[in-house]
Amino acid sequence: MGLSTLGIFHTIIGIAAIVAAVVSYIKYGKINLAELSGKIYLYSTVITSLTALGISKHGGFNPGHIFSIFILILVVVAYLLHTKKGGNNRSRYVENFLLSFSFFLSWVPTINETFTRVPLAQPFAKGPSDPIIAQTLLALLVLFVAGSIFQFIKQKKMNKTVN
Numbered sequence: 001m002g003l004s005t006l007g008i009f010h011t012i013i014g015i016a017a018i019v020a021a022v023v024s025y026i027k028y029g030k031i032n033l034a035e036l037s038g039k040i041y042l043y044s045t046v047i048t049s050l051t052a053l054g055i056s057k058h059g060g061f062n063p064g065h066i067f068s069i070f071i072l073i074l075v076v077v078a079y080l081l082h083t084k085k086g087g088n089n090r091s092r093y094v095e096n097f098l099l100s101f102s103f104f105l106s107w108v109p110t111i112n113e114t115f116t117r118v119p120l121a122q123p124f125a126k127g128p129s130d131p132i133i134a135q136t137l138l139a140l141l142v143l144f145v146a147g148s149i150f151q152f153i154k155q156k157k158m159n160k161t162v163n
Contacts, residue, residue, distance in 0.1 A: 002117075010051040014110065017044035021103050030151050031099040033082040038099075045075050045102060052109075064109045074102040089159065096151045104144040111136050 003011065020040035024031045032038040052068035078098035081091045115125035115133050125133050 004055070006051055006054050010048060010055060013044050013051065014048040014106070017041050017048055017106070018110075020044060025147070029154050030096050031103065033079065033095075033099070041099075041103075042075055042079060045106065046072060048106075049075075067105055067109055071102045071105050074098045074105070078102070092155050092159070093152060096155060097148060100144060100148055100151065104140060107140050108137060111140075 017040070020037045021031050024035065024037035024041060027037065028035065031041050033042055049068040049072040053065055055064075056062060075098070078095045081095040081098070084091065111133055112125075112128050115130070115136070116123050116127060118124065124130075
């Protein structure tokens with residue numbers, strides 16, 4: 001697949017982040033930073049974002065690096081909101097959205113890299129502009145929007161029980 005040692009490490013940690021996020025969504029309906037799965041997502045995403053900055057398939061700074069920096073900012077701001085929380089309040093809406101948005105954005109380079117590399121003999125996509133990549137990302141966008149609405153409604157109910 002032509003991955004460097006850093007690329008292999010980045011991929012393994014990235015998979016850990018994805019698994020942790022999925023576990024957290026299943027258990028809590030959100031990426032819950034108060035729980036182990038949420039913490040694993042946070043730390044794995046930070047490491048994945050930082051290691052992505054040292055990877056360049058095409059040489060030099062590229063859109064993947066911009067995604068990494070943006071995702072890093074999203075999870076750091078979500079973490080700061082989480083640490084400042086005083087219960088269920090409006091900050092939870094933003095925290096939930098930022099974590100979910102970081103997860104969604106992580107899929108953009110993940111889908112692109114995976115679909116242009118797998119299967120080895122004849123990858124699913126020929127390049128980033130291949131329709132299968134756009135269609136897959138559109139489906140993930142729909143899931144992200146639906147999930148965000150679900151989280152908003154769930155958080156609203158939680159806020160009412162505390163207030």
